[in-house]
Amino acid sequence: MKFFKLENNDELQAYLFSFAIHLTLFLVMIFSVGWQTKIPFYAEVELWDSVPVEKKIKKTQVNPKKKIKQQKKITKAQVAAKTKAKVQKEADIRLKKKKAAEKEAKKLKKQKAIKDLKKKVLKQEKIDKLKKEMLEKDKVERLQQQVIEKQKIEKMQAELRENELKQQNKLALEGDKEVKGGSNTGELNKYKLLIQQKIQQNVNQQLCGLDYITLEFRISLMPTGELLGQPKMTKSSKIKSCDDAVERAIIQSQPLPLPKDSGLFSKLKNLELKFHPNGVK
Amino acid sequence: MKKFVYLIFAGLLFFSSSILHALEVIEILGGKASQIPIAVMPFKNFGAQNNIAKINSVIKSDLGRSGLFYALDTRGVTTTPNSDKEINFSLWKTLEAQFLIIGRVDFIQEEKMKVSWSLIDIYKQQTILSGEYVGKKNQIRAIGHKVSDKVYERLTGSKGVFHTKIAFVEKYNHQKYKLNIADYDGYNVISLLDSKMPIISPRWSPDGEKIAYVSFEKEKPVIYIQEIATGKRKLLANFKGNNSAPAWSPDGKRLAIVLTYSTNSQIYLINADGSDVTRLIRSRSITTEPTWSPDGDEIYYTSNQGGGPQIYKFNLESSEISRVTFEGKYNLYPSLSYDGKLLLYLTQDQGKFKVALQNLQSNQVLKLTKGPLDEAPVFSPNGHMVLFVYKDYGKTTKIGTVSINGLKIESLPLGSRQVQEPAWGPIKE
Numbered sequence A: 001m002k003f004f005k006l007e008n009n010d011e012l013q014a015y016l017f018s019f020a021i022h023l024t025l026f027l028v029m030i031f032s033v034g035w036q037t038k039i040p041f042y043a044e045v046e047l048w049d050s051v052p053v054e055k056k057i058k059k060t061q062v063n064p065k066k067k068i069k070q071q072k073k074i075t076k077a078q079v080a081a082k083t084k085a086k087v088q089k090e091a092d093i094r095l096k097k098k099k100a101a102e103k104e105a106k107k108l109k110k111q112k113a114i115k116d117l118k119k120k121v122l123k124q125e126k127i128d129k130l131k132k133e134m135l136e137k138d139k140v141e142r143l144q145q146q147v148i149e150k151q152k153i154e155k156m157q158a159e160l161r162e163n164e165l166k167q168q169n170k171l172a173l174e175g176d177k178e179v180k181g182g183s184n185t186g187e188l189n190k191y192k193l194l195i196q197q198k199i200q201q202n203v204n205q206q207l208c209g210l211d212y213i214t215l216e217f218r219i220s221l222m223p224t225g226e227l228l229g230q231p232k233m234t235k236s237s238k239i240k241s242c243d244d245a246v247e248r249a250i251i252q253s254q255p256l257p258l259p260k261d262s263g264l265f266s267k268l269k270n271l272e273l274k275f276h277p278n279g280v281k
Numbered sequence B: 001m002k003k004f005v006y007l008i009f010a011g012l013l014f015f016s017s018s019i020l021h022a023l024e025v026i027e028i029l030g031g032k033a034s035q036i037p038i039a040v041m042p043f044k045n046f047g048a049q050n051n052i053a054k055i056n057s058v059i060k061s062d063l064g065r066s067g068l069f070y071a072l073d074t075r076g077v078t079t080t081p082n083s084d085k086e087i088n089f090s091l092w093k094t095l096e097a098q099f100l101i102i103g104r105v106d107f108i109q110e111e112k113m114k115v116s117w118s119l120i121d122i123y124k125q126q127t128i129l130s131g132e133y134v135g136k137k138n139q140i141r142a143i144g145h146k147v148s149d150k151v152y153e154r155l156t157g158s159k160g161v162f163h164t165k166i167a168f169v170e171k172y173n174h175q176k177y178k179l180n181i182a183d184y185d186g187y188n189v190i191s192l193l194d195s196k197m198p199i200i201s202p203r204w205s206p207d208g209e210k211i212a213y214v215s216f217e218k219e220k221p222v223i224y225i226q227e228i229a230t231g232k233r234k235l236l237a238n239f240k241g242n243n244s245a246p247a248w249s250p251d252g253k254r255l256a257i258v259l260t261y262s263t264n265s266q267i268y269l270i271n272a273d274g275s276d277v278t279r280l281i282r283s284r285s286i287t288t289e290p291t292w293s294p295d296g297d298e299i300y301y302t303s304n305q306g307g308g309p310q311i312y313k314f315n316l317e318s319s320e321i322s323r324v325t326f327e328g329k330y331n332l333y334p335s336l337s338y339d340g341k342l343l344l345y346l347t348q349d350q351g352k353f354k355v356a357l358q359n360l361q362s363n364q365v366l367k368l369t370k371g372p373l374d375e376a377p378v379f380s381p382n383g384h385m386v387l388f389v390y391k392d393y394g395k396t397t398k399i400g401t402v403s404i405n406g407l408k409i410e411s412l413p414l415g416s417r418q419v420q421e422p423a424w425g426p427i428k429e
Helices: A009-030 A064-180 A185-200 A240-252 A262-268 B002-020 B053-065 B089-094 B137-156
Strands: A215-220 A232-235 A270-276 B024-029 B036-040 B044-046 B069-071 B099-106 B112-121 B126-136 B165-172 B176-183 B190-195 B199-204 B210-215 B222-227 B233-237 B243-248 B254-259 B266-271 B287-292 B298-303 B310-315 B321-323 B331-336 B342-349 B352-359 B365-367 B375-379 B385-391 B397-403 B409-411 B418-424
Touching: A185 A262, A185 B024, A215 A240, A240 B137, B036 B053, B053 B069, B053 B099, B053 B137, B099 B137, B112 B137, B126 B137, B165 B199, B176 B199, B176 B210, B190 B210, B199 B243, B199 B418, B210 B243, B222 B243, B233 B243, B233 B254, B254 B287, B266 B287, B287 B331, B298 B331, B310 B331, B331 B375, B342 B365, B342 B375, B352 B385, B375 B418, B385 B418, B397 B418
Parallel strands: A270 B024, B036 B069, B036 B099, B044 B099, B243 B287
Antiparallel strands: A215 A232, A215 A270, B099 B112, B112 B126, B165 B176, B165 B418, B176 B190, B199 B210, B210 B222, B222 B233, B243 B254, B254 B266, B287 B298, B298 B310, B310 B321, B331 B342, B342 B352, B352 B365, B375 B385, B385 B397, B397 B409
């Protein structure tokens, strides 16, 4: 009975080679080399049901043989008692140690809690500090901004004042020159400008709409600058609130600046005031 | 000869009188935007009711909010005068008061009261206005607003708006919306509509009886008109695409609306009954946020036809379009004052959104607020105040008022409500 038939000599060689390889691997598996360099640890454990305890011996009076026996028994009992005491002592020590350990653990836990709390407080303090710093920074920035704004306004006001002063000085100089030269037009203009400025800052233009309007008042003044009687409106703006606002501005401006020179005062004691609250076209 | 002497005499008389009348003239140009100092004394109480102190505080708050008045602190003044005869004018002049309001409350029945008041001019030393109101005990705030209105009108020449209503949208529970109305100062809030979908752009009809608004309840923006008294509402516009930004014409017969019907956002006109829809402007650019001029001849709107959003106006008669805003690259949300002389809008300035006011005569622009995230400014019916939305430090949206002189900005006491899209109702007589 033939199971297979070899086709040629090469196939036989291949089969033999395969068989040899398998055999070699099998032998390697059986007689393999131990590559481990360390001996593995092992542990021996003795299992006990319970700790063996000596039985209590009955104490009775007997003969010497028995006594010897009894003495032997007593010795044994003493040993047992000693062992028991030792065990008890050891148990006590263990208990004490356990208690001490527990105490220590509690102490450590407490210390840790305190440490954590301190850390937390420090963290909070840090946050608060940062917040405070930020707020402070904000405040400082705001203040700086305010200071800058204030400085700007002050600068503008100073410039305005300087210009006004220059103009007034100019007018005064012109006035002086004219007075020296026998004319007092400059001095007159100076006081007209002062009166104009004082009244203008009391005119509430918000009550006069947006249109270009004109209104006129006549006033008489006392040498003290107070009004002699009420202002007389000669031309209305046709806006009641505006007419009233301008009248209030005139009254509010008392006392008006007037020259001490009686000649000049006589020229300013009766005035015609022309108002253009929203400017002129 | 006699005749000749008379002629010379008449000539001399004329000459001398002309000299006498040669008054010095002083021209005063401009003025200041200052606040009028006014003192409001506690009203005298005749009837042992303890809530009348509200009248005094309501009047002070109203006049102060306008930005035109400064309510003086009168706590140091112990004697309350009954009339101008009892007033120590020099004291009030020292306190720099220009006007004084005094009054009394008489309880004529258990629930009824009579409020009598007077406005006194400190400079003229006389009563210039006085009045009486009779009402119920719970109308004390309303009476206070009425007194403020009268005082305001007497001293400024413009009608007061302290007795008007506002509308606004409230967002609550994150995804729910309410359309509310309240007194102009944020008190007495009433809900008109509750919706799970957003509500935007509420606009009062000129008679103050209805409100048009945009609702998303049809899962796209559509426009409704709702009657305030009955709560009845009708769908005004539900055309293809988005329906938004309703604006009533001054006569209340038509509305300008924005549709994306055929292309991008374009302005259309529609009758208040929903009929006769016509396209107003034909433009390839976006045209939106229409608002009518008080005479009804022009429509101001926002468009990006020049690149960034700017405000333009369209003349309904000539179909002429002209640009209105030139300052800044980003101007939108126009609103006109009752007299058409001032234009209010939102402008982007140094990265911040601020409320800007433009004088349409001089084209001068004043920024009323400092931003940074202001939105939806609208005029009060007298054009003296502006209602707008701003974000506070907690990033919740609040409604505030600002006076057009920029001197007074105040928020409305609406608590922690998330509010948006305010609209100011008209003055009702």
